[in-house]
Amino acid sequence: MTTPIAQIQQELVDEFAMFQDWQDRYEHLIGMAKGLQTIDPSRKLDDNLVRGCQSRVWLHGEKVDGKVCFTADSDALITKGIVALLVRVYSGHTPQEILGASSEFIDRIGLRQHLSPNRANGLSAMIDQMKHYALAFSA
Amino acid sequence: MISPAVNAAYDVESLRAEFPVLGEQVHGKSLVYFDNAATTQKPKQVIEAVDHYYRAYNSNVHRGAHMLSSLATEAQENAREALRAHINARRAHEVVFTAGTTASLNMAAGSLGQLLLKPGDEVLVTAMEHHANIVPWQFACERHGAKLKVVPITGEGELDLPVIPGLPRNPGLFTDQPGQAPNPGLFTDRTKILAIAHVSNTLGTINPVKELVAEAKRRGIATVVDGAQAIAHLPVDVQDLGCDLYAFSGHKMYAPTGIGVLYGREELLEQMPPWSGGGEMIDRVTFERTTYAGLPFKFEAGTPHIAGIIGLGAAVNWIESRGKEAMAAHEEALLEHATETLSAIDGLRIIGTAAKKVGVVSFVVEGVHHSDLGTLLDQQGIAVRTGHHCTQPLMQCFNITGTTRASFAPYNTIGEVDAMVAATRRAVNMLR
Structure with missing residues (x-):
């Protein structure tokens, strides 16, 4: 039985709430980046690049047993941490669950206010890309 | 500190x-602000000049038959004179107001391209140019069938100019020595325009613009200098540099965004065709034929960024007061x-x-x-x-x-x- 998306989001909000300062928050994000199971090198294609990010972000989705599984990578560590966070939330769920999930947890984590507008756009682009995969797999 | x-x-x-x-x-x-090459901060003298214009005499320039318009026109033309003196141009009407360096370079490439470029001609830029001093020339080359050529750089980020045996590096650059083949690859007999950064925005390199311009001039090549990164940091004397056109932005010299300058040598500006059409740039308009206003108005179609010009004038005064x-x-x-x-x-x-x-x-x-x-x-x-x-x-x-x-x-x-x-x-x- 998989944990519902909303519950994973709440776990992340609680995790980030423990941090008092920027350094802890970013160190946690960097830790998530280092723990991300990276994309198969053969999937690091230009076609899998997320448009709208300052650094390069590759995102690949595939459907396994009715669920969408995401793998990702980035050449920048903080960006990789952000995409790792999103993979943790959205990967392993049915297309319908992904399409129905809210993304307001990003604001509750307090991440967006610490991101430059460019990065915040990049983050939105990553979520959009994941939802596109879900939409394609829901057909 | x-x-x-x-x-x-x-x-x-x-x-x-x-x-x-x-x-x-x-x-x-x-705040530690180290993004000054992108835009500088503004001193209160500039902020107050812009504020005062909007509060006290906001009006259109060169058009109104009323007092406020006269004040705005006078303030704009005072700013032009301050800029003329600051870059040591010969005449105030050699200072054309634009929206910034990018607009200046687009005007330079568009108008000069139309004046000078023929199929097979060459425009010479350098490998360290900002996109604003590359892309407008690509447009011009495409339009006129010309070629863009590039001066390479060294690992230190200096222009890789020909070395002449027996002479120190750089002095004598591009000068054909008796008994030697002309320097290959750079200036050719098809080169019509040299467009070069005075200072590299990424590397900070100060280029030997005066020497390059002198050599280009000797060969009858028009010279355009992107001065965006130089104007706030180096003394800029356009007569001493000898260039035909010199472009810069206000916002990198403590003035507002959206205002800039294209300096042009009078004789060349007279020959260059106008680049935008509209109000203020005309002498007489009929549906058969339009004649153009004199300098600098031929290149200043439409209502200018008056507040920006006044802010730029205040910035120049501030720079000069501080030294x-x-x-x-x-x-x-x-x-x-x-x-x-x-x-x-x-x-x-x-x-x-x-x-x-x-x-x-x-x-x-x-x-x-x-x-x-x-x-x-x-x-x-x-x-x-x-x-x-x-x-x-x-x-x-x-x-x-x-x-x-x-x-x-x-x-x-x-x-x-x-x-x-x-x-x-x-x-x-x-x-x-």
């Missing part, structure tokens, strides 16, 4: 007090200190180590992505730019995707440089 290395007579604190934004905090920390040379000497001390202390960081490499530089330090750190470094510096209150700095071909020359760039202004301090270096060390430790 200031070390003995800096001239004791230079009062950085009183200068800082003139820039309201420097008192701001970001992420709860005192460009004293400010440049301070920036040089900051550059020297930053270069030395950053270089001590393990794995850090400075990109752009030319002998002559303005206060710009671009660097890469082994194993660290510039965008991560920029984010973690921002968290510590330090504003830098990261990325390709609108110089992608230059990034390709160095085989990198981007750099972190700190660029200095007269209001920065040695203490701020130390804060940046400490913050960089902290960020690098987190990211490795």
Whole structure:
């Protein structure tokens, strides 16, 4: 039985709430980046690049047993941490669950206010890309 | 905040007090603003001049039959005269107001291209140009069937100019020596335009513009200089440089955004066709034929950015009151200190180590992505730019995707440089 998306989001909000300062928050994000199971090198294609990010972000989705599984990578560590966070939330769920999930947890984590507008756009682009995969797999 | 290395007579604190934004905090920390090559902060004299214009005499210029219009027109033309004096142009009407360097270079490439370029001709740029001094020339080349050629650079980030045997590097550059073949690859008998940055925005390199212009002139080649990064940091004397056109932005010299200048030598501006059509640039319009206004109005179609022009005039007065040379000497001390202390960081490499530089330090750190470094510096209150700095071909020359760039202004301090270096060390430790 998989944990519902909303519950994973709440776990992340609680995790980030423990941090008092920027350094802890970013160190946690960097830790998530280092723990991300990276994309198969053969999937690091230009076609899998997320448009709208300052650094390069590759995102690949595939459907396994009715669920969408995401793998990702980035050449920048903080960006990789952000995409790792999103993979943790959205990967392993049915297309319908992904399409129905809210993304307001990003604001509750307090991440967006610490991101430059460019990065915040990049983050939105990553979520959009994941939802596109879900939409394609829901057909 | 200031070390003995800096001239004791230079009062950085009183200068800082003139820039309201420097008192701001970001992420709860005192702002250290090192993104001056992108845009400088504005002194209160500039802010107040713009404010006063809108409060006291906002009106259109050169059109109204009323007092406010006269005041606005006078203020605009006073600003033009201040700019003329600042760059030592011969005539005030050689100063054309534009929206900024990019607009100036587009006008230069569009109009000069139409005047000079024929199929098979060549435009010469350098490998360190900003996209604004590449793309408009690509447009012009495409339109007229001309070719874009590029002066390469060295690993230090200097122009790779021909070396003449028996002579020191650079002096005598491009001069054909008796008994030697003409220098290949650069100027040819098809070269019509040389378009070159006075100072590189990414590397800080000061190019030997005067010498290049002299050689181009000898060959009858028109010369266009992108002065965006030079205007606030170097004395700019267009007559001494000898160039035909010189482009710069207000916002990189303490003035508002959206205003800039294209200086042009009168004789050339007279020959160049107008680039935008509309109000103010005409002499007489009929549906059969339109004749154009004289200089500078031929190139200033539409209502100008009057508040910006007035702010730019105030910025020029501010620079002159503070003294460009004293400010440049301070920036040089900051550059020297930053270069030395950053270089001590393990794995850090400075990109752009030319002998002559303005206060710009671009660097890469082994194993660290510039965008991560920029984010973690921002968290510590330090504003830098990261990325390709609108110089992608230059990034390709160095085989990198981007750099972190700190660029200095007269209001920065040695203490701020130390804060940046400490913050960089902290960020690098987190990211490795």
